[in-house]
Amino acid sequence: MSKVTLESLGCKLNQAEIEALADRLVGRGHEVVGSAAEADVYVLNTCTVTHIADRKSRQALRAARRSNPQLRVIAIGCYARRAPRDLARLGVVDAIVGHPEDDAVHTAIEGDGRVRTTGRTSDSPRGWSRTRSLVKIQEGCASFCSFCVVPYTRGPGHNRTPDDILAEINDRVARGHKEVVLTGTKLGDYRWNGHGSAGLPELVRRILAETKVERLRLSSLQPADLTPELLDLWHDSRLCPHLHLPLQSGSEVILRRMHRPYTLAEYEGAVRQARQAIPDLSITTDMLVGFPGEADREFEESYRFCESMGFAGIHVFQYSKRPGTPAATMPVQIDDKTRKQRSARMMALGKRSAGRFRSEFLGRTMPVLWEDLGGDGLWSGHTANYLRVYAKSDKRLAGKMLAVRVTGEYADGLGGEMVVGGYDG
Ligand code: SF4
Structure with missing residues (x-):
């Protein structure tokens, strides 16, 4: 049996896969440990969404090998599926498995350590x-x-059964996840x-009815998903008032070239309806800057649209060519310097917009799910609408849902004082 350390790059889906893999490894008698230094095996769930994600994946694999030369290094996930030979050429990877759920992950962990390429991968819980x-x-x-x-890397949709999902959630809740x-x-x-056919609203309804999970959050949606049927479910306060709605561009022309399935008016309309239906709703987004053909005029339109939306957070990505995608061969690719400048402006807007949204909650008392104690002696956690909150406490708060009165602001969150007793919403 091995000591395995797991790491995940990229999206929440990769993290979910790494958590599920950790559960399976523990079930097979392995021990999941926190660092490569104490591990026999390192598994990285790679990401390939941009060239920067590719680079981070390669850096993480090399760093793991450097930190412990005896380590068995295994690459899984999207990059491993898209370009397994690139990873093999690094000379630091012992096995490459495309999909985290493939049995080949276990063979790679428990086997002889030769490099294999199966077109499938796994991940890690840092x-x-x-x-x-x-x-x-x-x-x-x-x-x-x-x-x-x-x-191209994940293929068309594959859905888990509602019963499977409910069983996993009940298991996580039983193990203390709030x-x-x-x-x-x-x-x-x-x-x-x-x-028992089900779409997302029916699945969420069943989770709320059939599990005791204290908070349920949806990771990322598109405007068309925000139907009255779905929005109605937020009558249950366990459903977190936070929506991540990737916009990608606030220019109509660029949205069309991106083949995004909504107009700006549709996006704006969906946000308006959601805000009417869900009190204290925070809306975060993704923006892709420097898309081919994004002239100054389109970028300015995009910037102004974002400014008008009052986002609680903006994740900014610089466009990079992904081989095999239509955009990679579009004319008028934007140069590096312009992409960086636009990214910096959009990130600055994101910070201001997030600060403005957070400041609306000054003076409020809100429940916080506490997570970590920082080196500065402050505990940090998140509100249901995903505001980061810091507070001092002598007690161990990790994993507890306790109220805080918001009294101030930090660069990336709010500061507060612990409250004894309930909260005023
Ligand atoms: S919706 Fe668009 S950006 Fe999102 S995964 Fe599908 S193709 Fe990629």
Whole structure:
């Protein structure tokens, strides 16, 4: 039996896969440990969504090998599926498995250590948290946005059965997890057509009815997913008032070239309806800057649209060519310097926008699910609408849901004082 350390790069889906892999490894008698230095095996769930993600994956694999030359290094996930030979050429990887759920992951961990390439991969729980647990409900996407490599690496949709998902959530809750985040490549596409057909609203309704999870969060949705049927479910306060709605561009022309399935008016309308239906809702987004053909005018439109939306957070990505995608061969590729400048401006806007949103909660008392104690002696955790909060306490708060009165602001969150007793919402 081995000591295995797991790491995951990229999206929440990768993290969910690494958590599930950790569970399976423990079930087979392995020990999951926190660092490569104390491990026999290192497994990285790679990401290939941008060239920067590729680089980070390669760096993590090399760093693991450097930190412990005896380590068996295994690469799994999207990069391992897209370009296994590139990873093999690094000379530091002992096995490459495309899919985390493939039995070949176990063979690689328990086997003879020769390099194999199966077109499938696995991952790791750095950031593995006993408070928040990520549960995969589907994977794959058939949308083929023109910049995105994911439909090629993960293929079309594959859905887990509602019973499977409910069993996993009940298991996580029994082990002390207070919050579950439903993850998938395209969560809104979730469909189960077996016995008892279900879409995402029906699945969420069943989770709320049939589990005791204290907080349920949805990882990422598209405007068209926000139907009255789905929004109605937020009457249950266990469903977190936080939506991640990737916008990618605030220019109509660029959205079309990206093959995104909504107009700006549709996006704006969905946000308006969601804000009406869900009190204290925070909306975060992804923005892709420097897409081919994004002239100054389109970038300015995009910037102004984002400014008007009052986002609680903006994750900014610089466009990079992904081989085999339509955008890679589009004319007018944007140069490096311009992409970096736009990224810096958009990130600065994201910080201001997040700060403005957070400041609306000054003076409020809110429940926080506490996570970590930092080196500065401050505990940190998140509110249901995903605001980071810091507070001092002599007690061990990890994994506890306790109220805080918000009294100030930090660069990336709010500061507060612990409250004895309930909260005023
Ligand atoms: S919706 Fe678009 S960006 Fe998202 S995974 Fe599918 S193709 Fe990629």
